[in-house]
Amino acid sequence: MVARMPVRRRYLVIQLKRLRREAGLSQDEVWKALGWSRAKLQRLEAGDFQRLKAGDIMALCQVYKADKAIAEELIQIARDSRAEKPWWIRYKDVLPGAFLGLEAEATLIQEYNIALVPGLLQTRDYATALMRTSVDIHGEEEVQRRLEIRAERQRTVLDREEPPMVMAVIDEAAIRRQIGGVETMKAQVRHLLELSERPRIDIQILPFSAGAHAAAGVPFTILGFDGTDAAGSVVYLESHKDGYYLDTDEEIVRYRLIFSRTQGSAMSVEDSRIFLERLLT
Template identity: 60%
Template sequence: MTTGLPVRRRYLAIQLRRLRTAAELTQDEVWRALGWSRAKIQRLEAGNFQRVKAGDIMALCQLYSAPVDVAQELIQIARDSRTQKPWWLQYEDVLPGAFVGLEAEATVIQEFNIGLIPGLLQTPAYISALLEAAVGSTSNQAEQRLQSRLERQRTLLEREKPPLLTVVMDEAAVRRQIGGGTVMSEQIRHLLDIGQRPNVEIQVLPFSSGAHAAAGLPFTILSFSDDNSADSVVFLESRGDGFYLESEAEIARHSLVFSRTRESALSVQDTTTFLEGLI
């Protein structure tokens, strides 16, 4: 098994490419403007570095007119890369948007969820019901979060080459009446509709399966190459920003857990029949 790019190095490279694209600059225009070599900007955007100078990231952010909060985040990542802090630890200084940025680059997404419908498959009404129950959000913040989640879905699932999305969700996720019967009926119909797409596979893990490999452990595996056994990261969601795992052992373990959990779940076809019975 090959090892992919460390999480924050990948995230930094992704953001640098996006900022340059937003600034409508080519790589050649960038290296000439900063007096660099062509190879330097290519290495940075490919993530082919172990450590990077904060001053280089600062120069790029200034050239790209990056938002202050984004620039500060990327500069801090560059500074941290100069220390001996292990890449695989939890990164509390990486903003929640890091997951969305990595998710948008993934070619394969494998997700196991327990109590809720996965975010990429939620309807607007279902999302609104969740946000209404959230603590500490104003109505304006809830609306912004709703729109950001819908944009996340559109950006990922409606693009020209969407990722292969394989989801296993516990029966509790489709049984829990988020927003009431009408909202859940609409949500189940949405699962049936989106499950017909060639890049989407949905399986329900029934209560009757009993104990299973992923018991109590919701997680997402993001893969960034055609071979999803390589160049992957595992994301464990938490109340904060979550944990990123990228060692070969952790990726292999979670891949095995996901595979065995799929074996315990209803097949894709049987899941369709099961969901139809809930409407």
Template identity: 40%
Template sequence: MAATKSALTYAPSVRARRLARSLKEARQRAGLTAVQAAARLGWSQPKISHIENGRTKPGVEDVEVMLTLYGITSPERDALLTLTREAERRGWWTNYADVFTGSYVALEDEASLIREWEPQIVPGLLQTQDYAREVIRAGRPHVDEHELRRRVMARMARQTLLRREPEPPHLHAVLDEAILRRPIGGWDLMKDQLRHLSKEARRPNVTLQVLPFAVGAHAGLEGLFIVLSFPEESDPDVVYTEGIYGDVYLESPEEIKRCTLAFEELCEMALSPEESVALIDAAAGD
């Protein structure tokens, strides 16, 4: 299982991952091992490995000397240097670097399709401000009010992704029915959240399904996961999962296929989008 913890040197975007993959392929086409390339560049072998694994952000000068060594000429050379400069751009989330410490938000921002299985709470992209505050406070009981407000603000800023123009990503979420029945923050707050969920489900770029209690055992019993897909076919899907011990990113084809198939099974077992919205509306009425 190819897992990467959130404690990376920096949070690589999709472009940064694409650059790392391209540099590794260029070295291999040149017939050089990582050790040989490092020796010719006068670098340590770990530096090459960290760049190729996306753990270190290479500067333009570093990429230039690597491409020269590998014999890469234009137009490929120009394209990779442009990609290097794009990978260095700061995203909106860097204003919340104290909140978003991993790679997820950078990857989510570039995704064209977000498939999410959520067994416990309303997905972050669909939470109301009051609901988000209660969820964050429950997960971080010792947080002070300043940090709590900061985290809620960051979550609300993240939600603008679904309203982005011209091409927002498509969110397809499957929620366990328990989410609708758990009164986080009390019933009045929960009613507002359910009404908001019903409204968001009617967006053209949002598909929402509810997995009813009657299903019994299902493919999502091991916990939440999110499959991110990207516009460029050359960018492989990434699976994200999280827990009390941190974030994990799965990138091996086997793990991605397993999670994709699990999500498809959950969709087949869940209520249709229309039936799901009806159940959400009924739960809000109750």
């Protein structure tokens, strides 16, 4: 079923990485054995690809000595994926990384942000104000393209038939900073309040009074694809380029613990609503 293919592609990536690790092979050993470039294998394991070649998956399964049934399943996923073109592909010229594809497939999104409201929760005016001050965005045409991406991203993730569970911990600094001016920020706060009423969105404010906390000033996003288990999850650390992806069990468990403790330092969901409402009075 084409509508489920993004999840199947993510499943394929998870399985290929598992097979490589079980085979006791490093990425360098694999790409050299196949005569590929290092970048090709890295892109595949990061989920940063538009189309898969069944022949490439077959070659990897042979190197990994994969079970026949598993190999056939993964090869079929690659064949099926040729018929699908994900929505974010048309924006590859301005956002070339893998994050949009991974986020669109996630069933659980846990995000801690310091200076800004998370992208999924931003209003158009708030996002516009940010983009027009960025040194990495050149010209109004690119601003409008990125606003299109932001709107499509929000619809695809938050408004789909079975949306992910979104847990956002937002530092008070992000709410206090007047991005776009007073009226833009009031509209942004109202938007957060509206989103917080959705059953699958929890928004917590981390107040200045919390002092030191587990996240230690480092923003991150955890994308889960298989419930709450570490297996198959990804931690994304944003940068000015594509960012960094962490996916070992140890890293996932560590960041889940950091997020849990940061939630504990933040206001409750209900107290966060009260805090936001007071900002509007």
